Each structure stands twice: as structure tokens, then as C-alpha cells.
Amino acid sequence: MSTVDRRRLAELHARERAAFTAARPRSQALAEQAKAHMPGGVPMSWMVKWPGDFPVFVDHAEGAHFTCVDGIDHVDLCLGDTGAMMGHSPAPTVEAVTRQLSRGITTMLPTEDAIAVSTGLAERFGLPFWQFTLTATDANRHAIRYARHLTGRSKIVVHNYCYHGSVDETFATLGEGGETVNRRNNIGAPVDTSETTRVVEFNDVEALEKALAHGDVAAVLVEPALTNIGIVLPDPGYNEALRELTRKYGALLINDETHTICAGPGGFTGRDHLEPDMLVIGKSIGGGIPCGTFGFSQEVADRIARSIELEDIDVGGIGGTLAGNGLSMAAMKATLEQVMTPAAFEHMVPLADAWADGVQAGIDAVGADWHVTRLGARAEYNFSAQPSRNGQDAHDADDFELQQYLHLYALNRGILLTPFHNMALMCPDTTQADVDAHSAMFLECVQELFA
Template identity: 50%
Template sequence: MPHADLDRTRLQSLLDREQAQFAAEHPRSVQLAERASHALLHGVPMPWMAKWASGTPVFLAEARGARVTDVDGVEYVDVALGDTGSMPGHSPAPTVEAIISRAQDRGGITTMMPTEDAIAVGEELGRRFGVPAWQFALSATDANRFALRMCRQVQQRSKILIFLHCYHGTVDETVASLDADGNVVSRPGNVGPAVDPALTTKVVPFNDLDAVRAALAPRDVAVVIAEPAMTNVGMVLPEDGFLKGLEEACAETGTLLIYDETHTMSTGLGGCVRAWGLHPDAVTLGKALAAGVPIGAYGFTAELRDRIHNDLVGDYLDWGGVGGTLAGNALSLAAARATLEQVLNEEAYTSMSMTCHRYVAGVREVFAKHGAPWHIVALGARAEFGYTPEPHRSGADALESIDPLLDDLIHAALLNRGVMLTPFHNMALMGPTTTIEDVDRVVGALDAVVGEIFSAV
């Protein structure tokens, strides 16, 4: 862990102060947290919501655009945006209008019937990501799960390959790691794994082409699933030639390749696939597609689509392990169509990238001003800072540099200064309605926090 030179006792004292301030200024959130502890497991409706560094969850009252207001009436500049789920901004007007029209004017939120909206979304995703055959789920986790199953089925190979410390939702096969001897094991803390992941998964470091080639050489891997840039353990960008080499290694060994663009669609209209000229067999998406309405999507090339159509063994249309009663529902697809056509368009991405560029420049100035030997990495509208001078090369490097105490202190202190950073890591995301003034407020708050951390060094 970096920064062994920092006074940990002092950092803890600063965190205690920030948490006490939050509790004093947020009595309603504290009250609701106590009530929730008797009704909800872990006191929250979904476990990750318990990870607020403020000492108690921030209970939501309302959210619009790039602003969130909690139940105590405190307003925040929101650069978490629902951990990407609200990348289009909170409740963008075109999406809200489509939701109201679908639910109220036309009715039929879920009917087990396709809608024209579904076709329009599939066509638009095909134009953006270059793969023509799409289906929908309720989350990126399910999109990944369904895509992996179909790839294993047509390949008739049993294993998948992932990158060390990757994140693809809660798909069982991807919650795997390596032990000190390089053996595939379950990730620490994995809750009730169904099987030993060594039976289903190979794990290699990101940016290590030799390891990729060695793992694929036996030709027992059906499919590689990868984010084009790792985003959930800090941000790890691919080195020059790595993704090209990955695609070549897959082609040489008859291995399929899925790019999970759930987070990296921050890069632009067609994510990294379009921006970097990538050539996957499948693309998976989720979260931001419908501006917060639950959805996931998975798309296949024409060749993979035809292989699935020609497979007479797998039951793709009934009980074979793909799909769900609420997947592809009319409400989700109406919201996704409006979001893609009217919110996350070329103009929006240009604006989002510009505000992110200003944020990155401001954060670098803050680090230089206070002598913080830290870095920040950007991917379109998304940026993340880490506690090392240089960006991380692998997931292991990124994991080693995580400092939970520093994270908690920074996040709690930013909340007390009216800034909401993603609670799980140091990611900031700029939406279409994020303004220059919003960015400057975030940078100003970070300036105060980093200045206090390094004032005694």
C-alpha cells in the first residue's frame, strides 16, 4: 500500500471528524438508517448501498440532471451518477416522457410481447457497436451471463478466460482470482460459489499477451470476456497493441471474444469498440442504456448469430438458461430508445468529454499544488484517480495501491462539501448536464481535502 509515510492516526482522526459532521448535519438519514436496520438486510435494499464512507447511507429525496438532494435537504454535485447507471443524467426529459407514455398513455409495462422500440434499440446499437443481432436483459450481469452461456454452447468448450481483478457483475465464473502460486481460486469473500472456479475459468493478468497466448493454446477456452479498459479496480488502460494481440490470439485458437462495454461506453457513441476500431464477436452493455430503468443488452456478429441459429441442441427459446420473464419489457425498451436517440447522442458525448477534460486538468493541478504523488486516468466522460505517481498496468498493481482509509476520508469529506463521488472507488463521471461550474466545484472541494491530507507531510 502506498503512503506508509502518512500519519494513519491523523487520517483516522480526520475521518472520524468528517463522519461526526455528517451525522450532525444529516439527522434524517441517520434516523432512516436506524429504521432500515430492522427491516432490511445490512440496512439497505442492495448490499453495495452500505458502502458510503459517511458512516450512514445517504438517503435519497430527489435527483435531477447532475444534482442529487438527500432527505435532509442537502444538495450535491453528483459525479457518481449511480455508478454509471445514470450516465445520461438523472431523469432526462426525453426518457421520462417515453416512460410516461409507455406506462400511462399506451399502458403495458411488461406483456411478454415484443415492441417496435426493441427493434429500434437493436438497430441503433448495431450502428454504434458494429454487431447486428441483439437481445435484452435486466442488467449487464445477466447480459454477460447469457452471452457466456451461448458462446460455450456453440463452441462446445467448457472454460472462459477473464483478466485478474476484472469486473463483469456477479457472474459466477468471473468471481475468480489467482493464489500466490498462480492457481485459479475463488475471489476472497466470494459468497457461496456454486463450483470451484478452477473448473470453469482461466485467469490471466491484463496487458500480458504472453499469458493470454499460453492460456488459449490448449483450445479449451470457449470465450474471453474483457472490458477494453479495466474500470472497477482503479482504471487500467490497455497498452499499445494489447487488444490487437488479444484479438489475434483469439482468432488463432478459435476462441470467441466478448467486450463488456457497460462502463467503457463512456468513451463515445460506440464505446471503445467504435473509438478504437475493435473487432469482438459479442458486445455486452447495461446500466446507462435506459437512464436508470433496469436493462442489459448483448449483441452478436452475424457469424456468431448464424452459429446460434444453426445449433439444434441448445434450447435458446425456452428453459435452456437464457432470458427472463421481465427481460426485454416494453418499459425498458421505450426508455432505452429515447435515451439513445435523444440523450446520449454525438453532441452529448462531445460535451461530456470536454467537461471531463476540465476535471482531469483540475485534479492534476490539485495534486501538483499539494505535492500529492498521485495520477488520474480518463476514458471519455469517465475519470479516476489513484494513489501512485503512474497509471496502473494491471489489476494487481491497481489493487495493491488501494488505500481504504484514504478512500473513506476523501469520500466523506467530499460529501460534507457537497460533492458525491462514486462510493466504491475514486471514479467521477460527467453526464450531459454536468456543467463547467459543477466541475470547478468538485475540483475546489478536492483541493481542500487533498490540501489537508498533505498539510502535515
């Protein structure tokens, strides 16, 4: 019964596209106007991948909802793909940012807030030293540069179908023979990724050790659980094996918690007491204001201090003139101290479980061979009977045409999911009513699809 009738899917999709267009004349007009000076009518090319024949233009967003320019209220379960994980415009963040705007946005000099932010991050993640960027992508790049500098090695190990922002080394996958190849959507790759990267499957300890045994790996860059190809959870002991093997072979371990912060106030690292050498996070900790950061251990800090001359630190490829600006620091301080609290997660995680239960009930009602995976305040469904154990499994279970239809069906009923996969994220302002609205919508959707 789980096999989707493609003819029926096409008919339903055509109906939903027509309904989408009819309900959003203002967004359609703005999309046409925007094409004059923005390719695809969007500020960034990936925005054209949303379901529907044009993007929804937002008028205002607050908490767990946003209203589009056509006056339609939406339950937002995307939340900026983690950028607004703590809700749109949380009051403490808005207050702190508003206050800082009149005191200076950026100066190339530190503010007192930087002390509070770095102290708070150290307490959450267990790493004593922190540096700041504007995005997690930049933080990942800087961490990789430091790893290469400190080890004298060239290679980076990543997981198959990982995502770490627009870091060049991470746009690689496994070829049919197990070799590293450029990911198919690697636009304008500066070098073949096989020169910089080794790819291993998530949860494959044997492959990880084989990749490290060459002795030329500077760092292993990982999410403690894959999130951007669909949620793939680690086998028991896998993250501990990562730690053991990187130490054994002299490589640094970098945990990217940009998405896995959904696991709790200290992310997966804090929740499971992991011990990375470096940790990267961005998006969520600024409450929507661009920011990123990377932390590192005492040992890494000492090695950096011993090996980099003062004369070279400004042009060495680490940092940027807007990094650590006063506005970002004010936003991070307020968000970390007053919004991204244990109490917030105590509200968010049960709602994610309720969302997952609602989706599972819909799947069971129609007998679809799909599954739901949970990770703290985040949950996701995918089109395979069993949860994926690695990136290739998750990739093979995807169905872009079906995904686009399901997202459009939800959007037409005032519910926004993350566009590139079937993920829902809860924020402190999400309510049980928001979750129930999705559960009812999802059941109606799959009942009609599998009728």
C-alpha cells in the same frame, strides 16, 4: 511527502464522521428505521460501504444533482456508477417511459421500439444482431452460455481483478503462483473458479496466449479498459492482440462495454474500431430504467440458429420473462436516440478532462505520489505515482481507509464520488461549475491532509 500520517488521517476522519452525522438527522433516523427489515438498513448489502456511519437517503435527483432527505444539494459525480451516466431522469426518457406505462409495462411480446433499439445498437457497435435482458450481468451470463454451447468448451478467460457484475466465473484472481483462485469476496461460490475460469493480467499478451493454447477456452470476457479496480488503459495494440489470439485459438471474444461506454457513443469498441464476436452493455442505455443487451456477429447468429431447437429455447438458460419488456425498450429507444448522442459526449469528455486537470493540480500542489487516469467522460485518481498496467497494480495501489476519508470529505461538502473507487463521471447536465467545485474541494482536502 506523499506518505499519509495515519494518526492525522484518523483524527480528520473522526471529525468528518461527526460532521456528517450532525448534518443529516433525517437520513440517520431513516437508516435506523430501515434496519427493522433490511440488513444494514439498506436494500442491497453493498450500500453499507458508502462513507459515513449510515447511508444518505435521496429525496429527489435531476440532471447532475440530487437532494437528500435533509435538504442538502449534491453534485453527483457517481451517477449511479454509470446507471445514470446520461443524467438523472433525462426528459426524453421520462416522456417515453411515461407514455409506455399506460400502454403496457411487460407482455412477453415484442414492441415496435425493439426494432429501433436493435437497429441503433447495430449502427453504434457494428454487430448486426441483439437480444435483451434486464441487466448487463444477465447479458454476460447469456453470452457465456452461448459461447460454451457453440464451442463445446468449458473455460472462460477473464482479467485479474475484473468486474462483470455478479457472473460466477468472473470472481477469480491470480494466486501467488499464477494459478486461478477464488476472489476473496466471492460469497457462496457454487464451484471453485479454477474449474470454470483462467485469469490473466491485463496487457499481458504472453499470458493470454498461454491461457488460450490449452484449447478448452470458450470465450474471453473483457472490458476493453479495466474500470472497476481503477481505470487501467490498454497498451497500444492490446485489444487487437486479444482479437487475433481468440481467432487463432477458436475462442469467442466478448467485449463488456457497460462502463467503457464512457469512451464515446459507441464505447471503446466504436471508438477504436474493435471487432468482438459479442458485446454486452447495460445500465446507461436505459437512462436509469433497468435494461441490458448483448449483440453478436452474423457468424455467431448463424451458429446459434443451426444448433438450437425451437422446443428448447424457453428453458435453455437464456432469457427471462421480463427481458425485452416494453418499458425498458421505450427507455432505451429514447435514451439512445435523443440523449446518448455524439453532442452529449462532446460536452462530457472535456469536462472529464477539466476534472482530471483539477485533481492533478491538487496532487501537484502537495507533492503526493498519486496519479490521474482519463477515459472519455470518466476520470479517476489512485494512490500510486504511475498509472497501473494491470489489475494487480491497481489493487495494490488502493488504500481503503484513505479512500473512505476522501469520499466522506467530499460528501460533507456536497459532492458525491463513486463509493468503491475514486471515480468521477460526467453527464450531459454536468457544468463547469460542478467541476470547479470538486477541484476547489479536492485542493483544500489534500492540503489539510498533507499539512
